Amino acid sequence: MFPTPIAKTSRTWQLTYQGLLPFALIMWLLPLIAVALFSIKPAVDFTQANYWGLPSAFAGFENYGKVFLExxxxxxxxxxxxxxxxxxxxxxxxxxxxxxxxxxxxxxxxxxxxxxxxxxxxxxxxxxxxxxxxxxxxxxxxxxxxxxxxxxxxxxxxxxxxxxxxxxxxxxxxxxxxxxxxxxxxxxxxxxxxxxxxxxxxxxxxxxxxxxxxxxxxxxxxxxxxxxxxxxxxxxxxxxxxxxxxxxxxxxxxxxxxxxxxxxxxxxxxxxxxxxxxxxxx
Amino acid sequence: MTVSPAVPTDRYVPPRGWYKRNEIRVTPWLFLAPGILFFLFYVIFPVFQSFNLSLYKWDGLGEAEYVGLRNYQELATDRAFETSLWNNLKWLLLYLLAIPAGLFIALFLNQTVTGIRLYKSLFFFPFVISQVVVGLVFTWFYDPTFGLLNTILGWFGAGPIAVLGDPTLATYGIIAAGLWPQTAYCMILYLTGLNAVDPEQVEAARLDGAKGWRMLWYVIIPQLKPATFIAFVVTIIGALRSFDLISIMTNGGPFGSTRVLSFYMFEKALSEYGFRMGYGAAIAVVLFLIMLLFIAYFLWSMWREERGR
CATH class of the missing domain: 1.10.3720.10 (MetI-like)
Known part of the structure; x- marks a missing residue:
């Protein structure tokens, strides 16, 4: 198997790898995660320029409801x-x-x-x-x-x-x-x-x-x-x-x-x- | 046809119809007929029709007027066409980065730790999403006022950059968006390829002291050749077909700087710039001829393999 199986490597590299995996995944999917975050924010967050902070309220049902019903x-x-x-x-x-x-x-x-x-x-x-x-x-x-x-x-x-x-x-x-x-x-x-x-x-x-x-x-x-x-x-x-x-x-x-x-x-x-x-x- | 015997015999011979006698020769054609007909009418004939159409001036409704090679002469002096051609070249070259990038991620993920299967699927995710959505996602990612890219650049005191508003950067921005799903595709090809790498050879090479880059270059990559071939084919085709992302992200702008042949052709033939079907067809012919180089190469490789059996 190539690269060398993680189980056969040093303890430090094993831990680094385990930490690196989720980090790399988040970086890779960042643009998508951003859109998912946008989709559950209420409209008011955008008018107040709160783009990247936590949503002020969970508006997922409302937003998706609008998409399906209106x-x-x-x-x-x-x-x-x-x-x-x-x-x-x-x-x-x-x-x-x-x-x-x-x-x-x-x-x-x-x-x-x-x-x-x-x-x-x-x-x-x-x-x-x-x-x-x-x-x-x-x-x-x-x-x-x-x-x-x-x-x-x-x-x-x-x-x-x-x-x-x-x-x-x-x-x-x-x-x-x-x-x-x-x-x-x-x-x-x-x-x-x-x-x-x-x-x-x-x-x-x-x-x-x-x-x-x-x-x-x-x-x-x-x-x-x-x-x-x-x-x-x-x-x-x-x-x-x-x-x-x-x-x-x-x-x-x-x-x-x-x-x-x-x-x-x-x-x-x-x-x-x-x-x-x-x-x-x- | 069987000829009935002149003298009736009492021994009955069951008639073997024409179909029964020729079954093995006829059956393949019966099975092929519907597929071939569909393919001829929707794919093969239209290619030739486009060649023919490129010699006419036609608005799609009225009479077509024969103009010979004048459409091609016009192409030679058309600056927009030149830009598109250059952009196509940029797409071709930069898109190929998806292959090493995919290999890199595949090597990174080719481990057996808990949850690795889920990681692999999630890394592959971008490929399954439609390019339209990828385009939208990246348009917002690049947005100068709230886009994540500029927010991150802001942390380092840089930016903001309007990637898609800048004629020199826009094409690269779109290509980067295209590389995202394409890298995922190459990654999955290499992951499957790595599964098939002969473990004995790897062990033998290890005993001989090969490791790291040398191992990768001399032992692993040669064994990944089938995966590399497919990755190359799909990446080239993907690069030359790029249309969705451009249409969604910039619609050819700013100032026509992100047009590629496939987009420019569509614009000339079907959008508000006027229904110039003949001129559009001429652009499509050029694109087709570029693609033909690659198609010929692919078919040649496949043919060699067929004969090798």
Missing amino acids: SQMPRYLLNSLLITIPTVIGAVALSAMTGFALGIYRFRGNLLIFFLFVAGNFVPFQILMVPVRDLTRDLGLYNTKTGLVLFHVAFQTGFCTLFMRNFIRALPYELIEAARVEGVAEWRIFWYVVLPLMKPAIAALAVLIFTFIWNDYFWAVVLTQGAESQPVTAGITSFNAQYRAAYHLMSAGSIVAALPPVAMFFLMQKHFIAGLTLGAVK
Whole structure:
């Protein structure tokens, strides 16, 4: 193990390390802690320029209550959910199929198609912007959640295919051969043999895509406009315009907007990290 | 098609349809079809459409007028474009700092003490938050009147500095904000990588008297190569895609000093500066060509690995 395990080092260094850890963490998360502190302060603290002192009163319930009851925030949150969840389902379903096709079968153009997916996934968004916006408008889906979902599904399929295909490649190929000898139809091999083995990959991708899509801002701005379809990342800017200079409310709003992926991460940590490392660093 | 025999035989042969006979050849294409179609229409075709569009003058509604390479000629003398290009270069270079920084934190956290798992997760925290929120958080952090940064500087009698209001500092301020989640990402890549480092090699090197920096450089880092590769890929892509932070923190200002290509393109094509779709597409093409260098390199590395199997 590197660096030298702490248990094998001198007593002084052990104590220093134990003290250093929480200190480093607080420094690292300082900007975030500041926002959390802001979000439970009452408005009066800001008018009296008491920015960094202790809150004069705990106003957490009041501030967060305002965010949920007096603004469009719940609507944006709902939109985000209605965009994110179908995208996750769509992208995982499509890429389970493409990954299966590219991972199991040997045919001409296999590697070419695979690299097409990988390359497309690295492309800068801006080169897609104008054509995708036009396409969405031609389909009559501009400023709808469906329009956003369709694009996200298509784009995320690139990354998901990379992941799924590599995962399927690592499965024991004998299983498929054995099933073929038994005369099992190919689609049944997919459904009954491969899919059950892909559960960890599906879980990892689902968490990861959830976070990516929830946090998307660029496409939300390009393809949607109003509160009826915008997700929370785009909504937070109009929220902030509504409460300009009301830092306690803006902070509370930001925390609410950031929370769902954070919760997802803490609940599904193992899968999340497996997904991030692309399964390559095991 | 099976041809029915001219003379009826009494032995019944079950018909094997075309699909059954070609199952292994056809199935992959059936499975690929929906994914490929989606990907073609939303990703591959638009790339070519943008190339084509960059040769036109178009406001997004009326008739598009063919102008040849005039959009690119205009780019050559466009000062804002030049600024954006330089800023993109700054982003690329400085963003790479996330890799050593991530490695440093990973080394710091690669211990087994109580609660270390929670520490690791909390250090990773910034990556999970949307860039929009990161942008807001850092905008307040830098705020000259109440921002934490200037409050701390004030303790030492320095400041206040309006980081985001100063054309020479603003871009660096935004990059610093971007480095925060990116470092967290690299850290987690290295933490997983460190888990896979061969303990026997480390012990053997220790017996040979290697320690500290020499151990890190000659024994550990070579074994972390896969993690470094992924960290490099995601950092480069992250740097060239930077848009959210700029849009939230400065909206390209002050005086357009924080624009990068991706932001400038958006501004030209979709914001109040006029709907110049063709010119925007030309900017996007330049950005794409820069990215293409890296994409080619990534694919080449992957291809070598595929052949190595």
